Amino acid sequence: MATVLLAEDDTAIAQPLARALEREGYEVLVRADGVSALHAALSGSVDLVVLDLGLPRADGLEVARRLRAAGSALPVLMLTARRDEVDFVVGLDAGADDYVGKPFRLAELLARVRALLRRRYTADLAASGVRLELTSHRAFCDGAEVHLTNKEYALLRLLLEHAGDVVTRQEAAEHVWGDPEMAGSKTLDMHISWLRRKLGDPAQAPRRLVTVRGVGFRFERGQ
Amino acid sequence: MRRRILSSTLAVVLLAVGVVVVPLLVAAQRYVDGADRARASVLVIGLGLLAVAGAAGVAARRARRIVAPLDQLAADAARLAGGDLGPTGRRYGAEELDHVAQALDSGAVRLGELVRRERQLAADVSHQLRSRLTALSMRLEEVAAVADPAVRAEAEAALDQVDRMVHIVDELLDQARTERAQNAVALDVAEHLSALRTDWDDAFRVSGRALRIHTPAADGLEPSLRARATPGHVAQVLGVLIENALQHGAGTVTVAARAHGEHVVVEVRDEGVGVPDPLVPLVFDRGVSGGDGTGIGLAVARALVEADSGRLELRSARPAVFAVYLPRISDAEAFNGE
Numbered sequence: 001m002a003t004v005l006l007a008e009d010d011t012a013i014a015q016p017l018a019r020a021l022e023r024e025g026y027e028v029l030v031r032a033d034g035v036s037a038l039h040a041a042l043s044g045s046v047d048l049v050v051l052d053l054g055l056p057r058a059d060g061l062e063v064a065r066r067l068r069a070a071g072s073a074l075p076v077l078m079l080t081a082r083r084d085e086v087d088f089v090v091g092l093d094a095g096a097d098d099y100v101g102k103p104f105r106l107a108e109l110l111a112r113v114r115a116l117l118r119r120r121y122t123a124d125l126a127a128s129g130v131r132l133e134l135t136s137h138r139a140f141c142d143g144a145e146v147h148l149t150n151k152e153y154a155l156l157r158l159l160l161e162h163a164g165d166v167v168t169r170q171e172a173a174e175h176v177w178g179d180p181e182m183a184g185s186k187t188l189d190m191h192i193s194w195l196r197r198k199l200g201d202p203a204q205a206p207r208r209l210v211t212v213r214g215v216g217f218r219f220e221r222g223q
Numbered sequence: 224m225r226r227r228i229l230s231s232t233l234a235v236v237l238l239a240v241g242v243v244v245v246p247l248l249v250a251a252q253r254y255v256d257g258a259d260r261a262r263a264s265v266l267v268i269g270l271g272l273l274a275v276a277g278a279a280g281v282a283a284r285r286a287r288r289i290v291a292p293l294d295q296l297a298a299d300a301a302r303l304a305g306g307d308l309g310p311t312g313r314r315y316g317a318e319e320l321d322h323v324a325q326a327l328d329s330g331a332v333r334l335g336e337l338v339r340r341e342r343q344l345a346a347d348v349s350h351q352l353r354s355r356l357t358a359l360s361m362r363l364e365e366v367a368a369v370a371d372p373a374v375r376a377e378a379e380a381a382l383d384q385v386d387r388m389v390h391i392v393d394e395l396l397d398q399a400r401t402e403r404a405q406n407a408v409a410l411d412v413a414e415h416l417s418a419l420r421t422d423w424d425d426a427f428r429v430s431g432r433a434l435r436i437h438t439p440a441a442d443g444l445e446p447s448l449r450a451r452a453t454p455g456h457v458a459q460v461l462g463v464l465i466e467n468a469l470q471h472g473a474g475t476v477t478v479a480a481r482a483h484g485e486h487v488v489v490e491v492r493d494e495g496v497g498v499p500d501p502l503v504p505l506v507f508d509r510g511v512s513g514g515d516g517t518g519i520g521l522a523v524a525r526a527l528v529e530a531d532s533g534r535l536e537l538r539s540a541r542p543a544v545f546a547v548y549l550p551r552i553s554d555a556e557a558f559n560g561e
Contacts, residue, residue: 010354010358012354012355012358013354013357013358013361016358016361016362016364016365017361019365020361020364020365034504054350057504058503058504059504061536062503062504065538065539065540081349081350081353081354081357082346082349082350083353083393084532085485086486086532086533086534086548086550087534089483089484089485089486089548090534090536090548093483093538093546094536094538101353102353102354102356102357103353103356103357103359103360103385103389104357105360105364106361106364147446147482147483147484148484149484149485149553150484150485151485153484
């Protein structure tokens, strides 16, 4: 079974969270400061880190940076009370793979842990010459890097995860914007058209990102 | 101001010239005869005019010398009003002016400290509330996991209350953020960076170092670097970072800007050994860096960026790379006239 390193200095959070992770069947290792967390993460006996941002001695961002600087590809789930979009970006830039804002529901956190552990073995998503590098949050089209906004990236990732199948407008709205109301909005169509432009897909006769009239969109699997 | 000095000087000179010239003219009328009388009158009037013209010239020069430092003070005050909270350290050698300059400087320092404290308080409140709510909600979830349906229903209801409280905290912080960022305007970061060169050329020449400014080509293919920020804040923060690289770093200092999704990221790096490990968690603490009377220090710089909903991070310790994240105005938003 996988071992989860829980780096959290607040025992009122670390205790119930460790119990929840253990109930899921993970081996749990708790560390209460950045330096010992980094040490444990680099020991090689850990499969995933749940990393609190506000750690003493070295904060979560610094731990993630040093972990990546040491060449580790260990999945890192950042946990933080700072929940602004910009904190998300800073966290990912520091080397985190995913980000959960406090407070969170356990079910959500556990789902992300599962997804990250699964993703370890499938670090890339690809179809029709478009590739997403999930660990580094980068997108490539025919080998050249394409710069995407967070929403575009999330949308493309959803489409690629279901390459060959239809993603309904509702699914896209809920997954990307967390708001089913967005299904009927122009914003979704604008993001689709920006994605097409960035991926060099002609709007009139798209080869990659196809509109399925009245239902949603489909990313072609390609050759 | 300049006109007032000029006109009052001229008035005094005209009066003095009048006092001398009129009696002289009267005396010439009375005591000089024939052709000499006309010549004497012309001479007296000519000398009078010459005196006035000379006085006007001197007055204009004096006025300029008196007003120049006042213009500088006014410019500094305007910068302060625009959010640039760096004390200038400028003194003029005139007691009254130096008092004003000193008052401006200490006002700037106090304002910077206020912004920092306000940010610190908001961050602490947010962190404490969210941490306690997290601990509470996780324990309630454990209670909700027991089999008894009545207990579970109660725990679920309590969890709903936690969610509502989280929502309230979010809204309050959002509100505070909007109020804080009210001086933020659309700002072309690329333009801002090219203006840095004139400010810093001398300092770099003196220290024998080089400043490199890198922005993506403005060819319409690259995403624009328009951010929503307070111009004074951005100027001040970049100033602190460059000064810091100049003082503590080595080699070429590179300032590079790029679009990064919904943000503009400006990185300032140098080629020195970087920040030693024990100092890394402390660089943004108050009193650890900068703040030597001419700068505001990294603690206030970070608060200024956060006041514009941005972030200031030490992205790499060795070599030292500081990154400023600013909210980017997307190309579509700019196209629609925001």
